Amino acid sequence: xxxxxxxxxxxxxxxxxxxxxxxxxxxVAGGMGVARTSVxxxxxxxxxxxxxxxxxxxxxxxxRKLACQTVCAEGMRVETSE
Amino acid sequence: MxxxxxxxxxxxxxxxxxxxxxxxxxAAPSGASIVVIDDNPAPGGQIWRDGPGATLPPAxxxxxxxxxxxxxxxxxxxxxxxxxxxxxxxxxxxTERGWRIRWKKLILCTGARELLLPFPGWTLPGxxxxxxxxxxxxxxxxxxxxxxVIAGSGPLLLAAAATARGAGAKVVLVAEQASLAAxxxxxxxxxxxxxxxxxxxxxxxxxxxxxxxxxxxxxGTQVESVRLRQGGRDVEIECDRVACGFGLIPNTQLGRMLxxxxxxEGINAQALAVDASQATSLxxxxxxxxxxxxxxxxxxxxxxxxAGHAAVGNERAAKQHEAERARWNAFAAQLHRSFALAxxxxxxxxxxxxxxxxxxxxxxxxxxxxxxTDAKLHRRCGMGACQGRxxxxxxxxxxxxxxxxxxxxxxxxxxxxxxxxxxxGDVDRQ
Numbered sequence: 001x002x003x004x005x006x007x008x009x010x011x012x013x014x015x016x017x018x019x020x021x022x023x024x025x026x027x028v029a030g031g032m033g034v035a036r037t038s039v040x041x042x043x044x045x046x047x048x049x050x051x052x053x054x055x056x057x058x059x060x061x062x063x064r065k066l067a068c069q070t071v072c073a074e075g076m077r078v079e080t081s082e
Numbered sequence: 083m084x085x086x087x088x089x090x091x092x093x094x095x096x097x098x099x100x101x102x103x104x105x106x107x108x109a110a111p112s113g114a115s116i117v118v119i120d121d122n123p124a125p126g127g128q129i130w131r132d133g134p135g136a137t138l139p140p141a142x143x144x145x146x147x148x149x150x151x152x153x154x155x156x157x158x159x160x161x162x163x164x165x166x167x168x169x170x171x172x173x174x175x176x177t178e179r180g181w182r183i184r185w186k187k188l189i190l191c192t193g194a195r196e197l198l199l200p201f202p203g204w205t206l207p208g209x210x211x212x213x214x215x216x217x218x219x220x221x222x223x224x225x226x227x228x229x230x231v232i233a234g235s236g237p238l239l240l241a242a243a244a245t246a247r248g249a250g251a252k253v254v255l256v257a258e259q260a261s262l263a264a265x266x267x268x269x270x271x272x273x274x275x276x277x278x279x280x281x282x283x284x285x286x287x288x289x290x291x292x293x294x295x296x297x298x299x300x301x302g303t304q305v306e307s308v309r310l311r312q313g314g315r316d317v318e319i320e321c322d323r324v325a326c327g328f329g330l331i332p333n334t335q336l337g338r339m340l341x342x343x344x345x346x347e348g349i350n351a352q353a354l355a356v357d358a359s360q361a362t363s364l365x366x367x368x369x370x371x372x373x374x375x376x377x378x379x380x381x382x383x384x385x386x387x388x389a390g391h392a393a394v395g396n397e398r399a400a401k402q403h404e405a406e407r408a409r410w411n412a413f414a415a416q417l418h419r420s421f422a423l424a425x426x427x428x429x430x431x432x433x434x435x436x437x438x439x440x441x442x443x444x445x446x447x448x449x450x451x452x453x454x455t456d457a458k459l460h461r462r463c464g465m466g467a468c469q470g471r472x473x474x475x476x477x478x479x480x481x482x483x484x485x486x487x488x489x490x491x492x493x494x495x496x497x498x499x500x501x502x503x504x505x506x507g508d509v510d511r512q
Contacts, residue, residue: 020221027223028224032207032304038440044205044439045304046214047214049214049218050195053468054468054494071123
């Protein structure tokens, strides 16, 4: 198994340690891992880290998922914001 | 009728943290068919969360291997509970599909979540829970070289600090709201639990500060500094991240939706009520671990063991663990006494501080509400994706509002999964 995983976040390639969560990958991509924009336009990043707050919800390969509960896979496509 | 899969098992365990793992392993020799469902990517719960940034203790490995050894235990990770369509049946969803499962006995090991309270700046990217930061680092979040301030209350702050430091971060300050007297009393009491005292030694931290609470976090697009109130004065500290948690809240949503009674008062108030064999008020339904009141992994393991034995009718084996459970229940009681939250914590939010992060509802909009239902209906507080799991706990602490029993869907679900709730005749109707 490779020690790194390559995925795409908003079209940009991001390389992370194998086994990392998508939430970790969002932070590797920069800007403290902003995942979505709130109803009043604020940027939000992973907060609870354990699948409760839903702040890190993103689109992963076309499906809405929680970044903190999803492990990165090779070639995965992640889209932030709603 | 929909063609959704219906699975069957003798014993269904919800949650694969220490309690759920111990319950499954205790019940396995009976030969019962056991299914363990868990919403994390791998078993271990929050305390033994695995990942590229995690170092699992030997106990975690031991329990994981024990789970794998039994052919009659099936673990379904990455699986969430959506609804309870009928008695003894749950509707589930994983990343690919929705399915239903029917059980004869059920053990709830749904754990706890952090109490996350609003303060100015708490929605800025870079602010996380304290346990939240620990979970993110274990899952590979890089924090090498970052300056981190950890605040709130409880021993979890020190555990989070140790994890952050281990990952190369500079932990600038650990701000505990409890007084030095309370924390020193707790430390002294640890002599009664020598294994815990040894653990505490490894967490000792020169940056630990008592009677210190968060006032606000400043920053443009992300965290730049934090202001803390220490005694009568404010200090401002530049940092890259702030991790803030105020203790743990039992996850009782599923139990309450099924109709399990809560403990009315005492240290486990608002947790799932259980008897000596970990049985809830609902026949055939047991509960173990932090959902019955927080108290650490040792208490969860022994409660899980008792529940696992009891659920397969082995009352004698269950009884043998009662003394050990009493010992860890006493530890939990000490923990609650020492880290009780100061009333001043209620004054953290300012009028424009958001309380509901999903619907962006400020504190000022809630001040004249009569209760949780009023806040929901007229201010949209708790109406977003987290379904009030964060702001509901905050509102309970800030205003004393009791949230009503949760309704399905328990978590955001796909339409295709919800279609599994349709009865015969519902589907073909034009």
